[in-house]
Structures are given as C-alpha cells and as structure tokens.
Amino acid sequence: MKISQNDLIYFIRLDRDASRRVVEPRHLHPALDIKYSMELLSEFNKEYHDQWIDMLSEEELIAKVVKSGCRIAIIRATSFCFEESLSLSKKLQKNNIITIAIGQQTTQLLKISESLATDSYRYILHGETEIAVRDLIVELTKCDDDNELKSKYFEKFKSNYYHIVEKPEELPLLTFTQQEHRSYPFPFPVRGGFFKKWAYLLSAWGCPHKCDFCTLLVRKSTGDNLRRRSPERVVEDIENLVRQGADFIVIEDDTFFCNRNHLRTICRLIIDKKIKISWMCNARIDEIDEESLALAKEAGLKLVKVGIETGSPRVIEKLGKCKSGTTWLENISTSFKLFEQYEVGAIGLFMVATPGEEIEDFRQTVELLRTINPDYIQVQIFTPYPDIKYYKEVENFVNSEKSFYHYKVPEVKLSKITEYTESEMQNLLYRRFYLNPRYIYRHLRYCWRYYTNASYVRMLTRKLFEKFSDILRIKNYEA
Template sequence: MKNKNVLLIEAPYSYASAGKEVVGKYFPLGIGYLAAYIRQFGYSVKIFQPSSDESYNQELKDIVRSFRPSLAGISVMTPSYPRAVEICDIIKSNDRNIVTVLGGHHVSAVGKEVLEQSSNIDFSVIGEGEITLHELIRALEPGGPEYEEIKGLAWRDNEGNIHVNDSRELIKDIDSLPFPARDLVDMDKFRLHSYIDFGKRSATMITTRGCPYKCAFCSSWLTMGARYRFRSVENIMKEVRELVEGGIDHIVFEDDTMALKRDRIMAICDALIEMPNRPSWYCLTRVDTMDYELAGKFKAAGCKMVNFGIESGSPEILKLVGKKISLDRAVEAISACRKAGLRTQCTFIVGFPIDTEKTMAMTYSIAKKINPTIAIFFPLTPYPGTRVYNEFLDKSLMPHSVEEWLSYIMTDNKSGISLNSNYTGEEIKAIANKFNRKFFFRPLHILDMLKTVHSPTDLFRLSRGALYLSSNYLKELARGGAS
C-alpha cells in the first residue's frame, strides 16, 4: 500500500424524491464498525459522506484526489449494487492503483459473480467483514499474509482467475469490537424514518449479531450468520451512555430480534429504567417473544414503538417461508403492546410464489385484525442467497451482469421480478400500494392512531409517514393502474 489511508463508502440507492423527508438516511453501522476496527491498527480511515445526491460523484472524485486512499471499501445491498459498481468505476478512473473491495449482504451471496461482472472490483469480502478486511489490508503490505490464506475473501489472481476462500468463523465475543466510528461523520446529517423518529437527535445501534431463523425471504443472516451472538448488558449500556452524552435522545435498535433471550432483554430494560436521562427507543422483535409483562417493561424503559414481521395472513405461506409464528400469537402480541401504551409497526409481504388473490386478501385481513399503529405492505423481492431466490426464481431470470441487476431491482419506477406465475411484478407492486393506502385511510384506524399522538410533532411525523406510504398508490391511480 502506498499509504495507510482507507476510504469507506456505503453505496446509496434512492427513493422517490417525494419521500425524501419521510424515508430515513441511517448512519451505516456496518461501515462504522469497520472504520472503528481498522483504525485500531494505525490506519487513517475516512467515511465518505456527500452533502447531496446531486453532488455525489464530484464529491467522491474530490475525496479520492485529496485523501489519496490506498484502499476503498464499499458496503453493498442488492438495490445498491449497480451504484457500487459505478463508484468503483469512478475511483479507478481517478487512480487505477486504489484497491477496491466490496462487502455486505449482496456480496456475501454472490461474491464470485461480483468479481466476474466488473474488472474494477478487486476483492469481495464474504460474511462478517472486520477481520477479513484487516487481513486483506495487511496482505497488501510487505510481509502480510497471502490472499489464499484469508478466510472470507474472494480474489482474482494475476491470470484473471477468481478464487473464493473458505468461510470465516463468526466473531464470538462481539463485546470485543469497538463502538462504531460515529465521530468520522456529521451525525446531524442522518435521520430516521419520520414515523419512527421520536427524538430531537437520533441514532442507531445493535445489541446482537446474527439471526437463527433464516426466513426464506431474508438475507440478513448471509453476512452476520445464523448463530445469535449477544453483547453484554454492560457493553450495551456503555454505548447508550456515550450516545446520550453526545446529544442523542432516541435510539433505534436494529437487531433482527432484540427480545429473543428474555432474561437479557429484561436486564437491558432494568438498566435503562435506572438511567436518569435515558433515551426513548424503538426495536424489532418476534411476536412469540412479546407478552404484556414484557411490553410493560419496554414502556417503563422508554420504548416508543416495536416492529414485528408478520409477513402473511396465510398459515400455509408462513410455513412455506419458515416464519414459525402463529397468527393468534401475533394478535396477542400487538394487543399486549397496545394495552401497555406502545405503538406498533407490522410488516407484510405480498407476492409469495403460492400467493393467490385469496391469500393476499387474508394478509390484508390479518393486518386489519391486528391493527398496528403502522402497517407496511411490501412486494416480495427475491434477494440473492435467500431460499426464495434459490428455489423459486426461474434460472433464466437470474441476473448475470450489472445491467441485468439494474433491471431486476424493484424501485419506484420499475416493477422488478415476480415469483408468482399469476401476477407480474407490476401487479404485485400495485397490490402492495393499494393495501398501504387502504390500511391507513380507514376512519377507525385514523382515530386509533390519533389516540397515540402526544404532541403536534407526533401528529406531523405519523401523518407524513402515512402519506408517503400511500403515495405510490396514488401515483398508480393517476396512471389508471390501481383498483
């Protein structure tokens, strides 16, 4: 390496401009952890934080020229993959000697293909990235390890042949990791989704890594593994106090299932209850972890809203995707939260391979029966590495180039891929939009939602979120594509 400068980037993907005030731009925790880990070893690390989407490319060129990194690491989700390739092209056009490394969910699923699809990508990091990235940086320096010795790495040899090394073991003691390097960015430029932002200054953090459930549609376990690893309560509270001392008054815990281990979540709540200036918070968990006792504890500890993934109103589909929940339990969990004074957010998916008009109507019906504060209906997107992608996607539709991935991704302007032989991607997307609109604009639901409002700011954020989530339906209606 020509120097010890490392540039880290989260590849962006955009939403409709009409939703910019509602859809959040979160601090990239993965990049933050990588930065904190790498700089322990004497490297100078910067996190790229452009001032606007419009000036993104120019600011990227500017930081490449001024910082002169030896290595650029880019975090990639499937919707941001085409943009990540473009970022590598920009970096290489400015300096061919900068080593480009991609990691994240998408790369963990198709790391070899990523290298095949762009010569401007030098390495892929598959799975958890901290140790692999550090070893790769060492390999670029005199006396470092050989590429073939680095677990979790995909690389290209001098003849252009691509190699994928053995998988890396998961980090057992995640307390040993330094807190994300939030000091490398302007935290005021990040914001949460408006309908889950309950503070004046908010942040995200995680208390666990991994998810043991491996639902058929979910790709999160590809990077962080299927084994659940817990941070200690002491370590968690140290980070919470650090955030609060830095002016944070609301935290979104991004764990896939925060309440999986009951005695642990109770201990976290007890610690928060004892904290005199505790922040408010939001988290995600499963319905089979929630009851009135825990909901009451959440409320006392400062929780404002809990997110539950319900996915479908069809027991057959829930079994197919490996969700392992009962709909009766879902009703009970949301009822317990409501009784305790917590807001709830539930997510649903339409367009599963065996979905029919009847089963999708069942999904909408269970949403009405559960009646969470916020319900969001998503069209199914088969992400690489998931079971729905591997088992249900026609092999002829699997993308094999950056251009094909660009067409594959579902956005505001493109319908994406459907796994359901009876519905096109456009039709599935229209159904999701219609359900979002119908759910929010029910008079009784509006009244229920207003009961949870405690300030004009609350009302503004919830209303803005509802309008955004229904806006796609209104666009479809204007084009004559919704019913």
C-alpha cells in the same frame, strides 16, 4: 504497493440508485460496520463519505475520492445499488486505487462470474466485516506485492467463506457526530415525544431463525449463531450515546426479543441506573410476552418493528416463518393487544406476491390488516434474492448483475394472483390502512404535537425538498 499508516483510507457508503428507485420516506440507518472498522483503525488516516446523507453523482464522488489522494477505497453497498458499486469500483481502480467490497453486495457478487467479481474489486470481504477490514489493512501494510494476499482472500470468497464477529464484546464504543445524530431519524412521528438526536447500536450479531425468504442481502448481521454482548456492555454503550446527546436509540439486532434473559437484564439495568432514553427495536411476533414488554416499556421502549408478512396461515407455513400458520396469527392478535395495553407503538411489515400466493391468501391479508392497529405499515414485494431457495426457480429468467430490491417489482412473478399486479397489491394495502379514518384518528391522537412543532415541520419540509432535489439532480445529470 505497500500501505503505510499515513496513506489515506477512504470509506464510501453508496445509495444513489436506491434513492432514485424509492419514492416513499426511508429510515436511513448509519453504517455501523463502517463505524466499527474506523474506530478499530484509529491509528490510520481515514475519510468517510455517506451517500445516504450527502448524495453526489458518480462523477462528483469519483472526483472527490481521487482528489483526496487515497490509496484504498472501501465501498459498502447493498443489493439495490449493486450496479452502481461495480461501476464506481472499476473507475477508482483505473486511478490506481485499491478497492475493497463490503456490505450486502458481496452476497450477490458470489452469484456472478468470477471474472466480473475480480475485475470489479481488488478484494471482497463477505459477511460481518467490522474486524475483517482492520485485519486486511494491517496485512496490506506488511507486503510489498499483494498478489499472493489477493489470491488468498479471493479463494476464501469463492468458497463462500464469510467473516463473523466472534467476540462482539471486544468491539469499541462508537462515537457519532452531531450531524450524524440529526441525519438518521426515523422518518415518521413517534409516540411519546419529539426526538431530534438519533443513535444506533447492536446488542447481538446473528439470528437463530431460518425463514425461507430471509436473505443476507438485507440483514444487519450474518449467520444463525447468536453472539451477544453482555447486558452490562450494552448499557455502557447506551450511556456513552446518551452522553453524546442522543435522545433516541435504535437497537439494530435482527430480533431483540429472542433471548428474554438478555432483554430483561438490559431493561433492568437501564431502569436501575435511571437512564432517560427512548428506543425502538426489531422483534418476531412470536417472541413478544407480557413481562418482557412491560419491562421494556418501563425502560423507554417506544416502537417495535415486527414482521407480520401475511394473513394467510398457508403462506406463513410455505415461507418457513412458523410451522403453524394458525399459531402465528394467534400470536399476532395477542401481541397487538399487548402493544395497545402498554401503549407501545408497532410497525407491521407485510409482504405481497409471495411464491404460490393466491387471491384468497391476499384477501386474508387485507382482512388481517383491518383487525390490528399498528402505528405504521411497510409493504414489501417478495423478491427472490440470489441466496434464498426460491432463486433457483427464477435464475434463468433474471439478470444477477442487476440490482435487487424488495420495494420494486421483480423481473419474475412467483405468485398465482392475476387480479392485481404486485404494485397494485402493495398500493391497495397502503390505501386501506393509511386512508382509514380510524387510523387517522389514532395517529393524530398519539402524534398531533408533531404537527404543531415548528422544528418538526421545518425538518419535514427540508427532507421533502432534499428528496426531490436529489431526484431531479440525478435525472438531470443522467439526461
């Protein structure tokens, strides 16, 4: 069973089930954890298949992996393709392939029976696995019989041990292929230009905030201890991506504005070095301040994704988003005025059907949406993921072996609203926003050039064709 550097390691990123469930356009992100692990395993023989950009049926994927002759398959999956990952791993193990689970699925694996977890995967790595994958592979090259090693890793997993990137400064620079640059665009027009080559980076791991609804099943990193790369190293990464041809960078931090000195230093370095790059990031609405936003705008910021959640102060406080819901709403108003002043686009993230939400709370959200001007909105349905406190209220009524996803209707309703279903609430917000003549005017004012650009029209047509083709192919296969 001993592994050598000549043995093939196959990295797989799953997505087939998610594409079947989601009808709205999706922002496809590269799997940065896999990218880092592959760079750290540079001396090993590796292949990578990303279902996000090259979707195969399960049978086609199994045939491809088995044909490669690999000894190890590292499967990265999220909660919304959980069942798919278990099925794939079991079938690969029948072909004598060692399977290793990484990604947000591992949080859900903690909630199911030990026997199902061990039957499904040989190894399970929980948390930030950029370096942990490399360490496990190296250990596998040193043992003839891995039963003792498997037991050690499983004991860690059972104890809820999660790997973290202690020193992100030591991670290597990433390389994106030209296909990858083209395959992970933001799906909608962005102010300030037409962008064709997209790249991604993390400047920090962890999030210092503790919202009651937040889950490791959707986060990019683990833990509340913020571990930052130096601003100089981040800008070196940006320069590296620009040299590769990127014209837009997505900064994947859970919240990029949380440390003002870190953010401002990075922006000043971009400005001083005269790096011509556009970028977007995530931020909390109560972390936006005028000086930071003005500096970020000068450094190329085009779009900020902010969690608004709801227009109800009561719900904000209940969700643990902020101690004062009234202060949170004041911050929303102030931040969107700053976005308008500095012409920075914003994506507003909303959540409906939250625990204890009443019809008046929802009406306050509808009213709030009328008073702000985001470029886009996303409306999620509250989902009691297995690692948040609200799961205890529903665990006897849900199947933890099934996929969870915050854009589908959960099995149990926690809100008190009877006037609308969860989907009706979601659709009502979408209609009120996107069909508003004022929004249509603003969108065309900033983005009309996209619709006269032949390349964008071709890309949009191709994406729509691929989306419908994938759905039809999967349904026909399953039929």
